Amino acid sequence: METVLTSLGLALLFLFLGIPLMLGKVKRNSLYGARFPATMADDRVWDVVNRKTGFVFVAGGAVAGIVDLLAVAGVVTRDVGQYVVGALMVYILITSVWLWRYSERVARERGVTARDMDVGRTEPLLVAIGCFAVSVIGVLSAFSTPNPWLGFRVPATLADPAVWHQVNLRVGLTLAGLSGVFGFMFLGLRNMTEGERKRLFSGLFIGWLAAIILVAVAGTLFAYSLTY
Structure with a gap:
């Protein structure tokens, strides 16, 4: 049960962090958001990439939360919590690489050059x-x-x-x-x-x-x- 609750808490954290980003409420800063060289170099790139980052967090958190709630309700085994935590970690690693690549593509489209960022x-x-x-x-x-x-x-x-x-x-x-x-x-x-x-x-x-x-x-x- 503890693992399921931990997994559910992690899913809620994903939602909590993702919603403000997805809505474009987070301005460029040094602590919170997708802080890639391209996003830190330009506000326009920051906005586009972090909206996408927010969607990634919300989608992952929502799916994980649904699975965890099914486990709490007894619909699926409670052992699923440990697999959800592992899946979320892999999900974040993979999407981080994709978002980094995406940020560089957005930067090129917005005219941000390598001189503006440490690529x-x-x-x-x-x-x-x-x-x-x-x-x-x-x-x-x-x-x-x-x-x-x-x-x-x-x-x-x-x-x-x-x-x-x-x-x-x-x-x-x-x-x-x-x-x-x-x-x-x-x-x-x-x-x-x-x-x-x-x-x-x-x-x-x-x-x-x-x-x-x-x-x-x-x-x-x-x-x-x-x-x-």
């Missing part, structure tokens, strides 16, 4: 920070005990502390290692030319997401193999 150096740094954050979470998960918040949480690991330990140790350390490697690779992009960054960034980002999904699938299969 392509901020995003690799932000993603690298995300990679290192996932690495830390992986290490903490590897040595965690069953709990409502942290760790590789599937029914098989929640049902047996021994399975939890074996699965989280392997999944956590694997995730930490892979994300750490990708983090340093993203940092390396900052020293490349703009063209090289643009050419490599999307591939690296997709590779990182694919690695996370692969680890999750492998961890799930391993967890259930231990129960038979």
Whole structure:
């Protein structure tokens, strides 16, 4: 039940943050909104991109909230909460890359040039920070005990502390290692030319997401193999 409530709270947060952006009520600032180089360089780009960002948040929050309410009502299993949280995280990562690309396209259409913005150096740094954050979470998960918040949480690991330990140790350390490697690779992009960054960034980002999904699938299969 705690996981469902956490997921529902996250969905409501998405709605709370997304509605003002979608309505165009948030002016360019240094704290809140889609803060890409292109959006920070021009108010027109900020308005267009952040309205789209708001829609992304509202859509994701609404879908997640509906699923969570169905879980609270008992229509679907309450275990769905953990999957909703994971799906929202992946959703934000993917849409962030898309919004970044979209912001640069809008900037070109509005006549904002590269001289007006630092194109392509901020995003690799932000993603690298995300990679290192996932690495830390992986290490903490590897040595965690069953709990409502942290760790590789599937029914098989929640049902047996021994399975939890074996699965989280392997999944956590694997995730930490892979994300750490990708983090340093993203940092390396900052020293490349703009063209090289643009050419490599999307591939690296997709590779990182694919690695996370692969680890999750492998961890799930391993967890259930231990129960038979």
